[in-house]
Amino acid sequence: xxxxxxxxxxxxxxxxxxxxxxxxxxxxxxxxxxxxxxxxxxxxxxxxxxxxxxxxxxxxxxxxxxxxxxxxxxxxxxxxxxxxxxxxxxxxxxxxxxxxxxxxxxxxxxxxxxxxxxxxxxxxxxxxxxxxxxxxxxxxxxxxxxxxxxxxxxxxxxxxxxxxxxxxxxxxxxxxxxxxxxxxxxxxxxxxxxxxxxxxxxxxxxxxxxxxxxxxxxxxxxxxxxx
Amino acid sequence: xxxxxxxxxxxxxxxxxxxxxxxxxxxxxxxxxxxxxxxxxxxxxxxxxxxxxxxxxxxxxxxxxxxxxxxxxxxxxxxxxxxxxxxxxxxxxxxxxxxxxxxxxxxxxxxxxxxxxxxxxxxxxxxxxxxxxxxxxxxxxxxxxxxxxxxxxxxxxxxxxxxxxxxxxxxxxxxxxxxxxxxxxxxxxxxxxxxxxxxxxxxxxxxxxxxxxxxxxxxxxxxxxxxxxxxxxxxxxxx
Numbered sequence: 098x099x100x101x102x103x104x105x106x107x108x109x110x111x112x113x114x115x116x117x118x119x120x121x122x123x124x125x126x127x128x129x130x131x132x133x134x135x136x137x138x139x140x141x142x143x144x145x146x147x148x149x150x151x152x153x154x155x156x157x158x159x160x161x162x163x164x165x166x167x168x169x170x171x172x173x174x175x176x177x178x179x180x181x182x183x184x185x186x187x188x189x190x191x192x193x194x195x196x197x198x199x200x201x202x203x204x205x206x207x208x209x210x211x212x213x214x215x216x217x218x219x220x221x222x223x224x225x226x227x228x229x230x231x232x233x234x235x236x237x238x239x240x241x242x243x244x245x246x247x248x249x250x251x252x253x254x255x256x257x258x259x260x261x262x263x264x265x266x267x268x269x270x271x272x273x274x275x276x277x278x279x280x281x282x283x284x285x286x287x288x289x290x291x292x293x294x295x296x297x298x299x300x301x302x303x304x305x306x307x308x309x310x311x312x313x314x315x316x317x318x319x320x321x322x323x324x
Numbered sequence: 325x326x327x328x329x330x331x332x333x334x335x336x337x338x339x340x341x342x343x344x345x346x347x348x349x350x351x352x353x354x355x356x357x358x359x360x361x362x363x364x365x366x367x368x369x370x371x372x373x374x375x376x377x378x379x380x381x382x383x384x385x386x387x388x389x390x391x392x393x394x395x396x397x398x399x400x401x402x403x404x405x406x407x408x409x410x411x412x413x414x415x416x417x418x419x420x421x422x423x424x425x426x427x428x429x430x431x432x433x434x435x436x437x438x439x440x441x442x443x444x445x446x447x448x449x450x451x452x453x454x455x456x457x458x459x460x461x462x463x464x465x466x467x468x469x470x471x472x473x474x475x476x477x478x479x480x481x482x483x484x485x486x487x488x489x490x491x492x493x494x495x496x497x498x499x500x501x502x503x504x505x506x507x508x509x510x511x512x513x514x515x516x517x518x519x520x521x522x523x524x525x526x527x528x529x530x531x532x533x534x535x536x537x538x539x540x541x542x543x544x545x546x547x548x549x550x551x552x553x554x555x556x557x558x559x560x561x562x563x
Binding site: 153154156161162260266267277278281285288291292294298301303 | 400401502519
């Protein structure tokens with residue numbers, strides 16, 4: 098075992114960590130907002146078909162194809178190249194981020210839908226009787242209950258998004274997997290380099306799952322009674 | 325935008341034939357990986373339920389490892405790392421190079437190992453849903469362990485496990501697109517080739533998306549049908 102090489106590799110890989118985290122956090126935030134909008138769309142019939150089509154489209158195709166489509170595909174259309182979005186869509190960072198957001202929104206909207214289904218009609222009626230406006234009801238009753246119900250499923254989604262960020266290495270973004278790939282092509286020592294990268298990702302995902310488990314316990318105060 | 329549909333034709337000019345071939349490779353890799361995942365998943369599930377303490381720990385560690393590491397990284401590890409391992413043994417055994425690892429085998433094994441970690445969870449949930457009385461009854465009537473597995477556990481657990489296995493199948497199909505990085509000519513790889521040589525990436529990536537949608541939508545129907553067959557004669561809980 099060549100420890101100085103391993104140390105060198107780990108330091109180099111950790112330089113990619115900020116970009117990995119940046120992509121993961123921003124795609125989860127953007128995807129969450131879009132997922133909420135998709136669920137609001139579901140309130141009427143036409144919107145519901147639209148939302149279902151969106152989910153079918155983005156869950157049925159591989160993320161890799163979505164990334165390539167936005168990066169290589171959209172850039173090949175003259176209409177896109179002349180539009181104001183071109184400075185954004187020319188940049189692999191924004192293309193990767195947009196693909197991750199769109200993909201995350203499809204999965205998160207389904208998780209949120211499950212959570213919203215768990216909100217009882219009675220609690221909504223009670224809110225109405227108290228004279229809450231629709232927005233206040235959403236903010237104080239519906240979303241807190243829905244989010245608490247959806248949290249276990251959502252923790253899976255957080256972890257899968259952290260892992261999905263590795264795919265943007267295929268469009269030349271130097272996050273952790275991109276850096277690992279470039280070190281391998283310089284040194285031909287795939288086993289050590291990819292294993293080091295795997296360990297960093299593993300620590301990250303374990304940390305997140307522990308964190309969400311803690312949050313879950315904090316958000317369910319009434320379970321604490323069953324000691 | 326005018327689209328030249330001839331591009332998708334089946335003759336020498338069109339890409340239809342090679343794309344169909346590539347789609348077949350996608351389905352084959354996915355099927356191998358999914359079956360490997362099912363076998364591995366049952367073994368892991370068995371280790372977690374009935375194993376000794378260290379077996380439980382081992383299975384738990386395996387599941388954490390393969391769920392926590394990005395799929396792309398696992399594929400890279402198996403393909404490039406596998407090459408390194410093959411070269412190492414090749415030099416020891418004095419087999420002349422060049423050493424290479426088959427992209428199909430490396431990809432199917434990598435995705436199968438990941439899928440196994442997820443499927444074990446599906447199976448474990450399904451096992452716990454089996455009424456314990458039926459297993460006691462099987463023990464009382466003197467069934468051996470293998471017969472009990474075949475005639476009591478599998479038919480009962482499968483009913484609960486099928487939706488989860490269907491989900492796994494869908495994600496295996498999508499993960500198979502990642503195998504394109506090893507040079508295996510499946511749908512994603514063929515689509516990239518087509519878009520590069522025709523300079524029409526938007527069109528060809530859309531075609532790729534449609535191919536995956538066809539595969540996932542068709543298999544969804546198959547799973548629903550199998551589920552219906554498995555659930556026949558079963559009273560369903562009313563919500």
